[in-house]
Structures are given as structure tokens and as C-alpha cells.
Amino acid sequence: MAMAELQDRFHTLINEHKRILYKVCNSYCRNREDREDLSQEIVIQLWRSFGTFDEHQRFSTWMYRVALNVAISFYRRESTRTRHVISDEQHLVDAPDQTHNRPDEIRLLYQFIEGLEPLNKALILLYLDGNSYEETASVLGISETNVATKINRLKASMKETFSGSKHVGPRSGK
Numbered sequence: 001m002a003m004a005e006l007q008d009r010f011h012t013l014i015n016e017h018k019r020i021l022y023k024v025c026n027s028y029c030r031n032r033e034d035r036e037d038l039s040q041e042i043v044i045q046l047w048r049s050f051g052t053f054d055e056h057q058r059f060s061t062w063m064y065r066v067a068l069n070v071a072i073s074f075y076r077r078e079s080t081r082t083r084h085v086i087s088d089e090q091h092l093v094d095a096p097d098q099t100h101n102r103p104d105e106i107r108l109l110y111q112f113i114e115g116l117e118p119l120n121k122a123l124i125l126l127y128l129d130g131n132s133y134e135e136t137a138s139v140l141g142i143s144e145t146n147v148a149t150k151i152n153r154l155k156a157s158m159k160e161t162f163s164g165s166k167h168v169g170p171r172s173g174k
Contacts, residue, residue, distance in 0.1 A: 010050050013059050020063050027113050027125055028071040042070045065139040072118040112161055120154055127151050
């Protein structure tokens, strides 16, 4: 495939699956600038890795794997990360600020997700997006049994959190 065709294919796939990018960025970053930085880092890594994408698997699964790995690394090195300088014209997608005008239930859910450790945050995002345990296990590199166990624990923690408790966020020790 010629470079121009490869770039067009990449842009098309990114555009079709940009909701994944928004979900990951909104879940791992609190402010708009960090979301924009993270979205650009994800797109850069997706492009660098695009040659390794196996057309036999779903692009969304592969994109989640790359995006979550970048987001977790970004999250861990937030204070000392290296920034890629990209002009506004080079941005493939703008990270929208989706934190305003959310219904209370969605706002509380995002608050809960913000309090999770990186792996659990990735698990809940994949679960809420309707990915199967098999796909989730593939993206995160853990067993399906581990996915099922962790998701059940997260669901129990969410149920406890949202059943009348004023505490928003995961309970410690679970």
C-alpha cells in the first residue's frame, strides 16, 4: 500500500473510532490540556504502530489496546512526561471537553472511574463499551477469568457506592 493510501486508511479508521479516543482521554485526564496532550500521544502511537495492525482483528480492539497502554503510561509519568509538539494544523482530532452538561448519573460514574487504579479504569471502560471478556482480556493481556473476577468486584463496588452512599469513588480494600 502506498504511503498516501496508508495515511488515508489510518485517518478514516481514526475518524470512525474517535469515540474510543474520547472515552480514554476523558477517563484518564481531568483538564482539557492534558486530554489534548494524551489524545495526540495516542494518535502518534497508533500511527507508529499502524504497520503492525493485523487486519484479521477488529480495529477497535487494537485501538483500545494501544490507547489504554499509552494512557496508563501517561497517567504514571504525568509530572515528568515528554510532550510532543504538534501544530494545530497537524491535529487529527480535537479532544472535546465532555465534562460539562452531563447528567448527574454520568458525572457520578465518571467520578467513580476517576478514582480507580489504571487497570481497573481500563477494565470498566472496556466493559461499559460492550467489549466481551475475551476482547478485554486480549486488550489488557490478562486472562478472561481475571477479567470476569475484576469486573464482578468493580460492579459490586459501584453498586455499594451508588446505593445511597454519599461517598463517590471506589472503596479501599476491595
